[in-house]
Amino acid sequence: MSEKKKTEYSIRMGSWRSVFAVPSCVVDEHMKLAGAAQLKTLLYLLRHGEEGVTLDALAFAIGQKPSDTRDALDYWINCGLLSEGGTQETSAVPDKPDAAPDEPETAPAVPEAEIKNALGQTPEKKPSVARERIRYQFDECMRYVAEDEQLRNMLTAVEATLGKQLTHTEVTCFVTLAKWHGLPCTVIPMLVQYCRSIGKPGMSYIEATGIGWAAEEIDNFEKAEKKISVLTAKRKAWNTVRSALEIPERKATDSELKYCDLWINAQRMEVELVRHAYDKCINKNGKLSFAYMNGILKRYYEQGITDLTSALKLDEQNREAMEARRQARDGASSRNAKQNLYAETSATDDIEAILDAEWAKELASGSGDYNYDD
Numbered sequence: 001m002s003e004k005k006k007t008e009y010s011i012r013m014g015s016w017r018s019v020f021a022v023p024s025c026v027v028d029e030h031m032k033l034a035g036a037a038q039l040k041t042l043l044y045l046l047r048h049g050e051e052g053v054t055l056d057a058l059a060f061a062i063g064q065k066p067s068d069t070r071d072a073l074d075y076w077i078n079c080g081l082l083s084e085g086g087t088q089e090t091s092a093v094p095d096k097p098d099a100a101p102d103e104p105e106t107a108p109a110v111p112e113a114e115i116k117n118a119l120g121q122t123p124e125k126k127p128s129v130a131r132e133r134i135r136y137q138f139d140e141c142m143r144y145v146a147e148d149e150q151l152r153n154m155l156t157a158v159e160a161t162l163g164k165q166l167t168h169t170e171v172t173c174f175v176t177l178a179k180w181h182g183l184p185c186t187v188i189p190m191l192v193q194y195c196r197s198i199g200k201p202g203m204s205y206i207e208a209t210g211i212g213w214a215a216e217e218i219d220n221f222e223k224a225e226k227k228i229s230v231l232t233a234k235r236k237a238w239n240t241v242r243s244a245l246e247i248p249e250r251k252a253t254d255s256e257l258k259y260c261d262l263w264i265n266a267q268r269m270e271v272e273l274v275r276h277a278y279d280k281c282i283n284k285n286g287k288l289s290f291a292y293m294n295g296i297l298k299r300y301y302e303q304g305i306t307d308l309t310s311a312l313k314l315d316e317q318n319r320e321a322m323e324a325r326r327q328a329r330d331g332a333s334s335r336n337a338k339q340n341l342y343a344e345t346s347a348t349d350d351i352e353a354i355l356d357a358e359w360a361k362e363l364a365s366g367s368g369d370y371n372y373d374d
Contacts, residue, residue, distance in 0.1 A: 020046050023081065034075065035167070037064055041072035042081070067202065074169040079138065134180055138168045141175040151175060154185035161192045162201065173207050181214040187224045194228050198235065237264035244271045245278050245288070259290045267301050272308040 026034075026042065034042075040062045045053060053061075059069040076082040136144075145151045158174060159166055166174070177183045183191070191213060195206045218224050237260040238252040252260070263269040277296040281289055305311050 020049065022046060026081075030079065035072075037068050037072040038075045038168075040064070041069055042076055045082070071167055071169045071203065074135070074172075075138075075167070134176060135172045136176050136179065138172050141172050144175055144179055145171075150185040151178060154178065154188050157189040158192050161189055161196060170203055173203055177207065177210045177214070181211055182219070183210050183214045184219055186221055187213065187218060190221070190224045190228065194231070233265050234261045237261050240264055240271055241274055244275045247288075256290055259294055262294070263297060267297070268306055269297060269301070270307045273297070273300065273306065273311055276308055276311055 022043075026039075030038075041058065041064075044058060044062050055066055055069060055073070058073075059066040062069070064072075073082060145155065155166060155171065155174060174188055177188060178185050188210065191210050192201075192206060195201055195209060200206070200209075213224070213227065216227070218227050234257050235252075238257055241247075241260045241264065242249070242252070263274055264271070274293070274297065277293040277300075278288070280296055281287075281292045285292060300306070300311050300314070303314065305314060
């Protein structure tokens with residue numbers, strides 16, 4: 001019986017002519033935590049050293065979506081291995097674990113804010129543009145989560161809503177929304193559910209919306225429920241009007257949302273009446289104008305009309321009234337023309353009578369010496 005042959009493996013040394021370094025912490029600390037997208041992104045950047053690489057070029061090179069690549073970059077930025085706006089720190093571990101304060105995507109130094117929180121004081125608010133890009137580092141977030149049961153329950157609820165395990169970038173985003181922006185842990189799952197329900201489950205949209213809610217001081221379940229109800233009603237009104245006017249599906253502008261919410265929700269206009277105003281607008285201007293339509297609907301509403309039947313009846317009454325005024329105006333013009341004609345005739349007769357009288361005086365005095373042959 002022949003002995004089973006063992007397969008041996010060896011490294012082809014030709015590939016070792018071109019190598020690049022990988023920080024030890026990538027293997028020691030992040031091999032288990034980082035996903036495939038994060039590792040592919042970092043390896044590509046390490047391979048290209050100090051070359052400047054754009055997001056789109058990087059995503060294309062490693063075969064990922066730009067959104068996934070952006071999340072992967074955020075992971076390494078939060079860990080302190082990458083910096084945005086330059087590549088000088090992409091191939092080696094930075095001297096300090098904390099990123100420089102001018103790096104927009106890295107965690108801020110917030111000891112003062114934490115002290116104020118401990119004292120029950122409200123931390124000083126930063127300008128909205130700067131606050132939008134603030135993120136805690138992942139290890140700091142995990143420390144907060146370990147100490148705060150509400151944060152743990154919030155992250156669990158968010159994962160259940162999204163139906164997936166959160167990435168490190170997503171964890172830092174939600175923890176930052178709660179700890180820095182002050183959005184309550186009970187509100188964040190509601191925020192995520194709302195964004196998901198309108199087809200906007202992306203982290204960027206959720207984060208921006210959450211910052212907006214925090215600025216509006218939506219700090220409890222009731223306020224969040226009311227906010228979602230208002231936003232849902234506005235979107236429903238827009239979709240109702242958009243469908244009636246046969247507008248292709250698209251995102252509404254702020255003014256369009258305002259007008260649709262006014263007509264459908266506040267004034268309770270029938271959608272057929274909105275369509276009627278649209279037809280009038282097109283016939284008059286040849287193009288859609290929500291402001292012009294609002295002028296038409298405002299006049300109806302001021303007369304207590306919110307349905308198409310009443311509007312058509314009013315339109316007919318207005319047409320009859322206009323026709324009566326036109327006929328009266330035409331009749332008055334005709335009478336005035338006749339009176340002017342009589343006035344001109346009387347004036348002519350008076351002049352002729354004066355001339356005849358003067359002629360008679362001249363004949364009576366005998367001074368009228370006229371040569372009729374001239």
